[in-house]
Amino acid sequence: MASCNKAFVLFYILLVVLIFDKRVESLGAEEKLLRDLFVHYDATVRPSGPDHTIIVDISFELNHIDFDDSKGLFTASAHFIAEWEDPKLKWKPSEHDNVTLVHLKKSNLWIPDISLYNSVGNKALDIFSDNGVIELEHNGLILWSMNVQMQTLCDLDMFRWPYDTHKCVFKLGSWTYDGLHLNLFHSDKLDTTQSFTQNAEFIITNFTADREIVYYSCCPEPYIVLNYFIEFTRRSSAFVSVFVMPAFCVAIMTLGAFWLPPHSGEKILLNGITLIVITMYQLYFIANHSTFSLRLPLIAIFYSLSFVLVSLSMIISVLVLASSRSLCKGQLPPGLSKILKSRIGLMFGPTNDSKKFDQTELSHHFEGGKSYEKFSLICTNNFYDDWTSLGIILDRVSFVVYSCIFLLIGLIGYL
Incomplete structure (x- = not known):
């Protein structure tokens, strides 16, 4: 009986080994x-x-x-x-x-x-x-x-x-x-x-x-x-057309205001439009650029500086308008009179012909079916020319100073 049990166990083990080997062979x-x-x-x-x-x-x-x-x-x-x-x-x-x-x-x-x-x-x-x-x-x-x-x-x-x-x-x-x-x-x-x-x-x-x-x-x-x-x-090609070219236009508009006639009220209007354009770009930079930057963009500095310069330009325009639109203000103070005769006055001041034209006013009138031209002096004294000349000098000197500032900013950006 014991021998039969041993034989059965050996047969079972042999069967398991054969099945396992068969399974292993079937694996890849x-x-x-x-x-x-x-x-x-x-x-x-x-x-x-x-x-x-x-x-x-x-x-x-x-x-x-x-x-x-x-x-x-x-x-x-x-x-x-x-x-x-x-x-x-x-x-x-x-x-x-x-x-x-x-x-x-x-x-x-x-x-x-x-x-x-x-x-x-x-x-x-x-x-x-x-x-x-x-x-x-x-x-x-x-x-x-x-x-x-x-x-x-x-x-x-x-x-x-x-x-x-x-x-x-x-x-x-x-x-x-x-x-x-x-x-x-x-x-x-x-x-x-x-x-x-x-x-x-x-x-x-x-x-x-x-x-x-x-x-x-x-x-x-x-x-x-x-x-x-x-x-x-x-x-940078897309940004040049959107930001750099308008910056160039802002500089041109600011400088152009100095070349308008001294009695022209469009000087104030042009400066006002320039301020609106600058404000729009400043709002853009505040909303879209990082406050973690090591240095602010030069173009943002340009718009901020232009805001100050245009504001000062508007004050200059007000002074020029005030001096050119009022008649017979009186004699210039001695200090201001020296400016007209100084090297700056001779370099930036108006010519004698322009002064003579500013002294007279051309008018037309009809009498007896005929047209007559009449020239009359705006002011019997010669004080009007001095005040207007002073305003022209102020405009032209400001133009030169502003041109140097804009040129300096442009060179910094280029270099």
Whole structure:
């Protein structure tokens, strides 16, 4: 009886072994390979000894950029690739039906904790998400590829807006491993801008990377940081027609008010229209430009300065109108009379012919069916000419001063 029981047990064991072997044979070569590789594999443990350094090569390929200059927020979409060697995941292709490459999930193996140090918002380099592709070669080389979107803050210098150029940096490194356990290098595996989609507002002028070794006061070990510098320039053609050309027109309108006749009330009207235009652009800059900029845009400074200059121009126009429209004011004070005879008065003052014309008034009247012309003096004294001449001198001197100011601002913006 006992012998029968033993024979039955042996038969049962043999049957189980045959079924298991049959099931194993039915599995694909890749399935058997993965089963063998991950039998004793722990994805939470660095797959190397304490004295061995894992080297990770990182490369980027930019796809698109966006820059919010009201907040200084820079966003980049890129194709990210990281490569390293896992000594625990090697096999001989000859022993596994010549399988040399398999695809894995990131949850199945150890991943270096590469992070974006200077990230903002929720656009960090999230290495723990399930997106991306993992390729494992028979020599233990792992290639991790995925699309990422990163955000960081840039130092804003809007002084030459809309001809401004900005330089932003992405800092990549490990949160937990120092350079003795996880060493990072930049790889040229990808062309940094080959697949770049042109931005409607910005042009990339430079994209470089460097490797930085950082030491902290808390720890003697070195930490590796990869810096990716992106330099881009604004496409200024649209902004030139909308902001730069009107600024030129504001300067012309301001200067033109000084060449209107001294008794013309349109001087006040022209200055008033110029002030309205300047106010509209100032409201735009307040609403759309960052308060975090290191320097205000030169064009915004121009509009603010123009507001002050036009206000002063309006005061000058009022003084000129007051002096030219009132008759027989009386004799000029001695100090003002000296201005008319000084070098400035001789250089900017009206000619003698214009004075003589201002003294008389031409009129027409009909008598007996005939037309007669009559010339009469506006003022019996010669004081009117002096006051009007003083106003003309004030207009022309102001024109020269304002022209120098506008020219100086233009040279600063150009250089």
